[in-house]
Amino acid sequence: MSTTENSTGFRFQMVWIYNFIILILLILALPLILLKSLTDRRLRFKLKERFFPKPIEESDYILLHGSSFGELKTLIAVSDKIKQELKKPLIFSAFTDTGFKAAEDKKTVIMPIDLLLLYKKLFKHTPSLAIFFETEIWPSYIAYLKKRGTKLILLNARMSSSTFKHYKRFCFLFKPIIQRFDLIVAKSITDAKRYRYFSDRVIVCGNIKRFKKPLKFDKSALLKTFKIHSEKPILTLASFHVEEIDLAISIIERFKNEYFIVLAPRHINLAHQFIDRLKKNKIEFSLRTSNNSAKNLLLLDTLGELEKIYAISKVTIIGGSFYPSLKGHNPIEPAIYKNTVICGPYMESFFEDVDYLKQLNLICQAKEPYLEQIENCIKIQQTNNESYLKFIDGLQYILNCHLFNTKKASNQN
Incomplete structure (x- = not known):
């Protein structure tokens, strides 16, 4: 038997061992899974x-x-x-x-x-x-x-x-x-x-998540859709985790007079924790899922609408980046809509995107004390049109690289 055949046999033997382990663990955990699915909508899906x-x-x-x-x-x-x-x-x-x-x-x-x-x-x-x-x-x-x-x-x-x-x-x-x-x-x-x-x-080839051309939205129509009745510029707290609630509240308290604020929790099923804190701090807000007009603060308790919010925002602060165990979220998406983009120090999953945007002066990374540094970022960060166009051209190159090599690999025997 050849070395290749031995190697292939060993590989599949390891997968069967893996399957056996998964099956045993599944049998042991099944009662708990079924029980937890009664109350956990996501697990039940x-x-x-x-x-x-x-x-x-x-x-x-x-x-x-x-x-x-x-x-x-x-x-x-x-x-x-x-x-x-x-x-x-x-x-x-x-x-x-x-x-x-x-x-x-x-x-x-x-x-x-x-x-x-x-x-x-x-x-x-x-x-x-x-x-x-x-x-x-x-x-x-x-x-x-x-x-x-x-x-x-x-x-x-x-x-x-x-x-x-x-x-x-x-x-x-x-x-x-x-x-x-x-x-x-x-x-x-x-x-x-x-x-x-x-x-x-x-x-x-680079991060294909960078590739995303800005969609053309009617901003007046979006403001009506989200029932935002404010002349203030919009500041978005994007994908904030429950670990960052304290910071979110501090940002809201600091900037609520200057900006209309959109708070988008990372996990919709945990939105109630943000709601409880807002109520505890006596901060007025409206839920996206309600029919109420949003005058000062909108809590985005829906999926799939953050891009529309970026399209009408002036400033976006990236969540998941202000707590050590978190690894950040995509800063590219708000950048393509010419937002002033701000993130925290914990961006491990997107550190090269942050470095790339820093080179183009399209992001500001805040360190502690966060609130003070976020204020400074908002003051100094401005989107340069030449850098922005260079950024958009770079995204197209990344897409072409992924597509070319995918097609090449799929056609090889």
Whole structure:
């Protein structure tokens, strides 16, 4: 038997061991999962399909898999270009409920529990190409498709330092899985170096999440849609976590006389914690889901509307960046709408985007004392039109790089 055959056999043997472990853990945890699903709406979402997936009927298609709402929105944003280049229908696969909802008007399936037998149920016909996004490395999913001849690409691949340490510790499992990708398109040089520890099929194209041309909105119509009746410029607290509530309240108290403020919690199911604090501090606000006019503060308790808010905002402060255990959120999205963009020091997942925007003077990174530094950022930060146009041109290059190499890899024998 050849070395290649031995290697392939070992890889699949490891996946079966992984499946056995997952199955045992699942059996042990099942009573708790069922009990918790009674009160947890997100856990309950399409729970039956996690165990009994509906088969995909399409016979010749491309699969695009992502996890979160933001990842699926990015995949959707570039999907027309992918379809145009590869000339095949697309089917989306989502891991989370929010990801599924982002693509629910497309052909979309919820990802089942990561067991080989469930993928046999899901796929009547496997796709010719499967594009996984960023950190979506599922041993059974990847092994099942590869075994049946599907080309695999990891697009916009990223790997945090903590994940890298974890993967190295369990290299016997993750290296064979990562090596199954025909191409890994890393979003940064740092991410590429980490992936090259496991595979030599790695290139760098930049963060495809950067690619997003600003949509043309009627700003007057948006103000009416959100029932904002204020002449003040808009300041948006975007994707703030519950750990950052104290800072959010401080920002609101400091700037409420100068700005109309939009507060967008990162997790909608935890919006009640923000509501309780606003009430406790006697801060007047309106909920997006209510029919009340918003005069001073709007709490965005809906999904999928933050881009519209960026389109009418003057200043955006990026949440998830002011607490050590958090890793930041995408600063590119508000930047394309010429917002004054401010973030905190904890932007590990987007540090290269922050560096890129800093070079163009399109972001200000605040350190402690946060409130004082945020005030300074608002005073000094201005969007230069020449830098902005350079920024937009750079986004187009990143998209072209991803598309060219995806098409090239999909056509290789």
